[in-house]
Each structure stands twice: as C-alpha cells, then as structure tokens.
Amino acid sequence: MNEEIILNELDFKAVRSSGPGGQHANKTATRVELSFEISASQALSEKEKERIFKKLSGRINKEGVLKMASEDSRSQHSNKELVIQNFLFELKEALKKPKPRKKTKPTKASKIKRLKAKKKKSEIKANRKDPLK
Template sequence: MDEELILTELDFKAVRSSGPGGQHANKTATKVELSFDVANSKALSENEKNRILKKLSGRINKEGFLKMSNEDSRSQHTNKDVVTENFLFELKEALKRPKPRKKTKPTKASKVKRLKAKKKKSEIKANRKDPLK
C-alpha cells in the first residue's frame, strides 16, 4: 500500500453540513465527503483490493467507491484532515492480517477437573431420584 499515491487518488467534495448552526451553517459548506475508487486504484495490489472490498463492503457502494464523510467541526480544513485520517486508519485496519490460531490441547489438570465436576453433577442428580423405585 503506497500511502502517498493513495492520498493523490482521493476525491473530496464539500457540502453543507446538517443540523443547527445559524447563519454560518446556512452559507458555508463545511461537511467534507471523501470518495476513493478501490477497483481502479494504482496504489493497491489486487490482493489488497480484494481484501478491502471484502472487509469494508458496508462502506463501498455499487460503483466500487469507498465513501466517508465528516462534519464534526465548523472548519472545512479540519473536517478534511479528520476524514483523511479516518480513511487511512480504516484502510490499514482492513489490510491487517489476522494472527493464525494456534491449536492447543487441554492440560491434564483441566481434564481431571472437568471429569470431577461431571462426576459431582451426576451424583447430585442421582440423589434426586426416589430410592424405592
């Protein structure tokens, strides 16, 4: 993953932010929407593209664009920085390989403990029965 090349492939669009804000919100476009074309990216290998498409499928639309937005701040520049930071974090998380699971065997002590618990439980249940039958 070439982070510098990815940053050049990002498309930003500023739109009006929702919610209260008075006159300032009515005349400025502070919400920033980021879109990234995963399938046509030159910064990612085919393997990385497939991994991202699989892991971030909820954020990717039918055209293959990964969309993110931010409107937390009243500053467009701050929102742009935050959405870019979040995008890079999500990308890195999606590309992380999970650690392979190591198979382990139960210890001898845990086997004995389990068998003792089963024996005790069966004795409790056996004592519930009517002795005359």
C-alpha cells in the same frame, strides 16, 4: 500500500453541513465528502484491493467507490483532515492480516477437573431419586 499515491487519488467534495454552526452552517459548505475508487488505484496490489472490498463492503457502493464524510467541525479544513485520518485508519485496519488460530489441547488437570465435576453432578442427581424404588 503507498500513502502518498493514495492521498493523490482521493476526490473531495464540500457540501452544506447539518452539524453545529447556526446560520454559518446554512451559508457555508463545511461538510467534506471523500471518495476513493479502489479498483482504479495504483497504490494498492490486487490482493490488497480484494481484502479492502471484503472488509469494507458496507462502505463501498456498486461502482466500487469507497465514500466517507466528516461534518464534526465548523471548519472545512479541519473536516478534511478528519476525514483523511479516518480513511487512512479504516484502510490500515482493513489491510491487517488476521492472526492464524493455534490449535490447543486441554491440559491434563482441566480434563480431571471436568470429569470430577461431571461425577459430582451425577451423584447429586442420583441422590434425588426415591431410595425405595
């Protein structure tokens, strides 16, 4: 994954925000929407693209475009920086390879402890029975 190439492939659109700002929010386009076409990216390998499609499927539309937006600030510039940070974070998280699970066996002490607990439980239940029958 090459960050510089990816940043050049991003498309931004500024629209009116529903966030804080009062009259300011009604007059200025401070919400920044980022869109990234994954399949057309040259910064990602085919395996990376597959992993992103799998991990971020909820954020990707039918055309294969990843969309994100930010309207936290009154400033379009800071919203753009925020959405880029969030985008890069999500992309890095999606590209992380999961650790393979190591199979383990229960220890000898844990086996003995489990068997003792079972024995004690069975004795408790056996003592509930009527001794005359």
